[in-house]
Amino acid sequence: MKSPALIFFSAFLVNNIILMRFLGLCPFFGVSTAIETASGMGMAVIFVMTLAAWITWIIFHVILLPLDLVFLRTATFILTIASLVQLVEMFLKKSYRTLYNAMGIYLPLITTNCAILGITFLSIDNKFNLLNATVFAIGTGLGFTVVIITFAAIRERLDLAPINPALKGYPISFIVASLLSLAFLGFSGLFGLT
Amino acid sequence: MNKWQIFTRGLVKENAVLILMIGLCPALATSGTVRDGFGMGLAATFVLLFSNIIISIMRKRIPHEVRIPIFILIISTFVTIIDYFMQAYQPDLYRALGVFVPLIVVNCMILGRAEAYASKNSVINSALDGLGVGLGFTLTLTVIGAIREMLGSGTLLGVAVFGEAFKQSPVIFMILPPGAFLVIGVLKALINKYVK
Numbered sequence: 541m542k543s544p545a546l547i548f549f550s551a552f553l554v555n556n557i558i559l560m561r562f563l564g565l566c567p568f569f570g571v572s573t574a575i576e577t578a579s580g581m582g583m584a585v586i587f588v589m590t591l592a593a594w595i596t597w598i599i600f601h602v603i604l605l606p607l608d609l610v611f612l613r614t615a616t617f618i619l620t621i622a623s624l625v626q627l628v629e630m631f632l633k634k635s636y637r638t639l640y641n642a643m644g645i646y647l648p649l650i651t652t653n654c655a656i657l658g659i660t661f662l663s664i665d666n667k668f669n670l671l672n673a674t675v676f677a678i679g680t681g682l683g684f685t686v687v688i689i690t691f692a693a694i695r696e697r698l699d700l701a702p703i704n705p706a707l708k709g710y711p712i713s714f715i716v717a718s719l720l721s722l723a724f725l726g727f728s729g730l731f732g733l734t
Numbered sequence: 735m736n737k738w739q740i741f742t743r744g745l746v747k748e749n750a751v752l753i754l755m756i757g758l759c760p761a762l763a764t765s766g767t768v769r770d771g772f773g774m775g776l777a778a779t780f781v782l783l784f785s786n787i788i789i790s791i792m793r794k795r796i797p798h799e800v801r802i803p804i805f806i807l808i809i810s811t812f813v814t815i816i817d818y819f820m821q822a823y824q825p826d827l828y829r830a831l832g833v834f835v836p837l838i839v840v841n842c843m844i845l846g847r848a849e850a851y852a853s854k855n856s857v858i859n860s861a862l863d864g865l866g867v868g869l870g871f872t873l874t875l876t877v878i879g880a881i882r883e884m885l886g887s888g889t890l891l892g893v894a895v896f897g898e899a900f901k902q903s904p905v906i907f908m909i910l911p912p913g914a915f916l917v918i919g920v921l922k923a924l925i926n927k928y929v930k
Contacts, residue, residue, distance in 0.1 A: 562763035614836045615810040654840040706927035714919025721912040
């Protein structure tokens with residue numbers, strides 16, 4: 541079993557959720573038009589990802605495994621995450637108004653974000669204990685945030701750059717993402733991680 | 735709109751990945767080889783076809799307020815079926831696709847068709863629509879997979895296409911994650927330039 545620190549760096553840099561694992565691409569291309577929206581989205585993802593990792597881990601090990609209902613994993617997890625996001629939204633709206641103003645509008649978008657569901661499956665598949673699952677979720681969320689903010693900063697510049705009309709919009713974004721991904725490939729081998 | 739148009743609309747004109755830019759995660763992640771792209775495409779087509787049929791059959795009985803959770807539940811049923819089926823009969827493919835098989839459930843393409851089409855149209859039309867969109871997805875993933883496999887490993891379905899020398903030292907970049915972004919970016923640019 542790898543140590544929590546290695547799991548963190550693996551999730552954060554080496555196996556970055558967006559650039560290496562290709563999860564959460566819809567918000568990555570969708571809300572990365574300005575640094576402000578990107579950081580709001582990033583915060584919301586870290587928050588929900590960690591909560592979702594805890595709750596699905598508990599559901600899987602306390603309910604599904606003992607009752608031999610593992611085949612219900614996909615259905616249970618997606619419904620849990622959908623209701624969790626809704627609950628978090630209502631709670632923040634009532635109790636933490638400033639936090640809600642910062643990331644509230646991104647919460648509904650997160651329900652269909654495959655990154656959240658993806659990491660809950662991955663931490664079950666990797667047989668993580670609760671501590672490792674938490675570290676994995678936080679590392680992944682941070683990796684998501686760093687990449688989406690970097691990407692938003694680049695796109696703010698791209699808006700002003702003279703670009704061939706055929707490349708405007710998605711094509712140039714994909715090519716920039718390709719270069720970013722190439723840069724992150726340089727992290728492979730860090731602390732012996734692959 | 736006649737039946738043929740319903741079927742072909744999702745295939746080309748409203749192609750999920752290259753025109754509407756949805757369902758991107760599996761399109762990038764599972765298109766390293768022709769086999770993976772084709773397998774992923776067929777799995778998604780299966781889910782799309784049957785969830786469209788079931789949702790269309792039940793469309794008058796599903797209460798409007800809770801339709802999204804019900805759609806998700808129906809979709810996740812078929813995802814679980816294909817998940818276990820692939821694990822049993824195609825273990826190699828299942829290992830290559832990994833977490834992206836259960837993640838078909840959050841593919842916005844499938845929920846999108848349920849919400850926009852199957853919940854409002856007849857069973858036959860919904861089935862044709864699901865089949866068209868699914869095969870369009872399969873076609874795209876297979877083409878991307880073919881490009882990446884040819885350049886990245888020098889093979890097509892395991893057969894060397896550019897000779898042995900190229901196979902010994904291919905453009906490995908193409909089968910790594912950056913290559914996936916690049917291929918889709920270039921394809922989208924070509925579509926912008928020549929198709930409109």
